[in-house]
Amino acid sequence: MCAFDLLATIAGKLLQEKGNPTMTTDTPSENDHSVSVKECQKANKLYKAELSDEGSCDNKCFSLLSSQANNPNCHLSEFPHPEIDVYSGIASIVTSSNSLERVIADKLVDGKSRDEMENITSNAKLDSPGYAEISCCKLDGDTSEVKDELHKFQNMPIESGTKMCCFEDSLDENPPALINLDDNAKLSGYNDGIPCSSFSKGCGNVPVVSRDDDENFSGCSHPSTKTKSFIRPITSIGDRVRKTLASKYSKVTQESKVDIHSNSDGDFKPTYHSKKYCYKRQRSQMNIPLKKRKLFNCSSVSNSNRFIRSGGIYYSPENDSRNTSGSSPGRMRKDRAIESLEARQHSTLQCGSSHVKLRIRSFRVPELFIEIPETATIGSLKRTVLDAVTAVLGSGLRVGVSLQGKKVRDDSKTLSQAGISLDSHLGSLGFTLEPNSSPSLLHLCATHSSHVPSAEICQSPIRPAIIHQMVQGSFDMLPDHKVTNLGNFIVNDHDSTPSPMNTSVDKGRADSKALDTVPEMGEDELAMVSVLQKSKRSEIVQRRIRRPFSVEEVEALVHAVEKLGTGRWRDVKTRAFGNAKHRTYVDLKDKWKTLVHTARISPHQRRGEQVPQQLLNRVLIAHAYWSQHQNQETSTAL
């Protein structure tokens, strides 16, 4: 019996025992371990054993979390353990309600967090649009209590998934994006039909919790992954993605299917257990390597405690726009980590009290599924990730707003009408970046009853082999030092990249350490990004603009071909289009091909600028001639 099964069983017991899905986070009672703690511990052992088999967790993967823990404002600051896999916990919780087992296991680590477990269980059970608030939500109101509780987990060897949401809740001294909105501002631009609600109440990342089909992935979110663990012997998804997108999602379907579906059909589970591979789902920690920070006027505002951060949103109760630039390099670094999706805005306060100040510290892509052969190079890994991210962003993004865990879809509502006002609990306000998507995505999202519309690009002909979820606007990137989590792992590998990068793009933000968490892209990467971004609305790869041949060009082409014949396109190009940089010999060859075709079809079937029939006749003649000629040559040669 695998650890997960056991855990599941335990979870079931817990649920049975306490059917009331209370979300409160009461301090665990030493006496309240009616549930077989031993069993739980046993499960935990098994679990851990499995992990170790997988190769002990790479601390790097968790450092980020731990660093987060170091954030003085972080509720989890109590967590001294670098090994604590908060991250993974996040992944579990955040990603799937079905990760319940894991979460529970995590909580059971010390054998005395039954209540915690219950809470978690409840959470999992509540998997539904309205998704109850996670235990940590309560943290908002009662921090001290939580802290006490957290203390108990101080020594937890591994995950502490339950609490990770607290990170979300952590205050950041240097919240990045500050948006000043008038209470009457409207939620314009948001039109989403996804019945997913986001968590809020300081559990910015929680929303991601609950993917019905995520069960099979629970194992994947586990930290017990070594570098190679992330890898799966499959070809680069990126390529597929790119190709797929480029070809309008018409290809790749078949091959991608395996990869993609693995997400939902349990393909991964077995693998996980096989210990040969461990797929790790890149969850909200993924830092998108795309630069998007210029979305707004960046005004580095940093105000420590003045802002109440919740769900990735900073709210300044005082309505004070002054900033204390307490931004230490480390902080900035965090920002960088999220560079791509980070949005910063600091609008000037115009109407004082009527403005709600929001600071969106960042947006994250909760989930990015990457599969790449172990033998792939770091460079290819980077590209793959980039492609994946690009694919996610490729369809465009839109912003979603959630309040109290519910999506606010009515764009016409004013902030105040929606309940977003100075005195409201902005803690429950959340932002998400969502794919601007295709119906299928929406459907998936709805189906998953995720808080956050998780769009999963399943292997439908429509989408490439990548699974992604909404980009959840939220929490802080962790502070520097120990930073290195999954996202980091994947994205921030510039140092070892074979490609000539490492050129810090933004020297201004030189807190190079930020690199820990931030993907510092090299020039080539940027270039790539640039290109991709440019074309992301159309195809991933920039497609040359269509330039119909003019009659004159056709004339020149025909003339050249009459002289040189077909099969010497380079010469034709040189001869007739030497000065036309945009006409490659391939273009000419293609044009000839179409001309021949055009000449053969009836006039009414022709489109575009009409080519004189006379010219077409010459095309046919030349074509026939050269065909004949070639044949003759061929036969002669033979």
Place this chain on the structure above:
DNA sequence: GTTAGGG
């Protein structure tokens, strides 16, 4: 780098 063809 070119060609030839399918997409």
Place this chain on the structure above:
DNA sequence: CCCTAAC
């Protein structure tokens, strides 16, 4: 126009 196999 793109993408690629085959030269």
